Amino acid sequence: MEIAEGTLEKMYTEIANAEMADVPVPKQYRDAKELTSVDEILPALLAAKEAGAASNTSVDAVSSASQAGPQLPSAKVVFALGRGANDPETIALAEVAAKKLNGMVGVTRPLVGQQLGVNGHKIAPDFLINLGIAGAPQYTYGITGAKEIVSVNINPNALILDLSDYKVVGSAKDFLKELLAKLN
Template identity: 55%
Template sequence: MDNQEIWVYIQLNGSKIEPTSLQLLTKAKSISNQKSVVAVLPEATNFDAETTVSQYGPDKIITIKDDRFVNATDAEIADALFQITPDVRPNSFLFPATVVGRSVAPRLQAKLQTGLTADCLDLFFEDDLLIQAKPTYGDNIMCDIICPDSRPQMATVRPNTFNAQLDSTKIPEIINAEFTFHPETQMTVTETVPMINSSANISDANIVIALGRGANNPKTIELAHQLADQLGGMVGVTRPMTDNPEFGHELQIGQSGHTIAPKLLINLGISGAVQYIVGIKNAKQVVSVNTDPDAPIFAESDYGYVGDATEFLTALLAKTK
């Protein structure tokens, strides 16, 4: 039996809210169909993240407060979430597919003896059944996964798959849940240090220069880096480009990589396969360069240039100096 609530795990990175959590609140509200949307927030006692969370319109916020959450292990977080999950369980429980979310969610799923779908790209309801869409078979097919017999229905969702939207139409009820913090006996987190490098930030970049197979030559790559430096952006790649030793999976865009939402995206030598398009659907303005005038990428672009990527970059860099 479930209580017709959609719970969303609110992840804190230090004292800041992980943006994916707010994106999931907005998505949960859009598909709720009269279900209540509940933000679940583990935080230190001196934090007040619920003030920010309330601006995104949940019906209720459940806080679990303990100063040890600042450096809590994933197992400790999962244990706390398990304690506050009632016998009459929520219909669904959504997590960001971040490093933390991908670790906490399966630990909680094992305790609840329910199902979990990882790295979803879409969510919607059919009556009370949560349809969880994700890529499969080498990212060539989108499949719908359901959990008909157990609750909550659990899913992790990739960052930037949805947009977060402020909603001040309601004042959420805030509940301070009671629980007992059970310290992990075999591991202690002494300090959390954010990663400051390209692999941590491609999903958050405001400007992305994306390279595909058609731009896989040293000159084009060099010019792309120069343009990214001038514009204050980052270079990302399609899956085939991860075979180039210069790029790794941490820079890959698409179904099996990152979903991005930059203000400006410049595609170079990218044909526009479905697997890539899924990862850029939230880009605000898209410019694409390809030698093939019939390349599918142009249908997804605000501006297109039919021609050589190296020549395009050379001309653009000359204009930006």
């Protein structure tokens, strides 16, 4: 059996388009300011912490969303991890930072667990920190209610940076280390 050139690509495109047909693309572009220091966001982060953020951060990249205690949608501070923040040290740093800020950790589809977006939780935290997230529509649909968004990505062209109030083109791990140094 011979497959005509371009047939597989066409089939893949049709399947991908069918899966995305019901996914609304959020129109939430923000005028992202280049974040030069964690000091710029610290007052807002601490205010969100005081607003009664959830204190359960026992989330790892493969855990179930059915844990006891406060759930991700009610958290005031959320650290969202994507494929670009999928190493054990970055995950551990995010969990420590979330705990210090009475926040929670959520992950995108590649990391599963406390998934955000169309197939996961829809959240509206006071403060959302995206770490290593590209900005796929399935994810951005789930964060439209976030009041303040900081996104950290090594790719300066990542869509998520355009959907943020503050952007950092750099390492999620370095950002978390700087944040934790300020929180200590």
